[in-house]
Amino acid sequence: MRLFVGGCLLLQHIEPVRKKLSLVGMGAMVLVDGKTVASAVCGKRRQKSDVAVTVDDKWHWGSITKSMTATVVARLVERSELSWDSTLPVMLPDMASQMHSSWNEVTLHHVLTHSAGLPRDFPMSVQFSRPKELQKLHEKRRDEISAVLAQSAASPPGKSHAYSNVGYTLAGLIAAENRNTTWEALIEKELFAPLKIRSAGFGPPQGSEPLDQPWGHQRVLFMRNPVDPSKHGDNSPVMGPAGIVHMSMGDLARFGWEHLLGGRTCDLA
Secondary structure (H helix, E strand, O other): OOOEEOOEEHHHHHHHHHHHOOOOEEEEEEEEOOEEEEEEEEEEOOOOOOOEOOOOOEEEOOOHHHHHHHHHHHHHHHOOOOOOOOEHHHHOHHHHHHOOHHHOOOEHHHHHOOOOOOOOOOOHHHHHOOOOOHHHHHHHHHHHHHHHHOOOOOOOOOOOOOOOHHHHHHHHHHHHHHHOOOHHHHHHHHHHOOOOOOOOEEOOOOOOOOOOOOOEEEEEOOEEEEEOOOOOOOOOHHHHHHOOEEEEHHHHHHHHHHHHOOOOOOOOO
């Protein structure tokens, strides 16, 4: 484990932050020219356990998944398979006849910039829908998006900003439909494989034993209560493109470094 950067012990910087924020576990990694020069973790994999987190643990990255979905979409745009200016009826022709007319001028750009007039979240009932087979999950995702688009938009496209998990679920669906595949298979092919990200998965990271990986925690008043990853410890996979990816710190840093380069690399060519 590399701990020093700039003559300082990285752990000495993150442990006080973890305590101040009452976090169960925390990690940090420093890259220079794409190489890891320092990494450290502190805390436990679960509240009130004796199992410490490690640098190689898989962490659930929540809405950072949105940037991954956007990257996959951008790769399709670069190949002219999609366009930022394409409208929803053009990108989803099978749904066009059921769409409310307020979506007619909504573009891919609007969807990815939270300016499409989409709701923040799906109805609560979606949280109880957890298809295990990928094609059935894709179909359920499609059905829920279709139901949203059958209703009127909350605002005209481009007129207001409203953070939307539905929007990024829609973006992932559009990309998958364009390739006649699932979002899960597409992100593996277009992002994880080219960057040699091998620790990635979907939903809470799990192992063969209960504490093989860090658990998620819900804050209730002043307590952080652990959530068993084997018992729906995440949002429904239906909204996967908006926030269910997990991977190691090192693999996330690899993804982040690609973006810091601003396209000046061939890793994703």
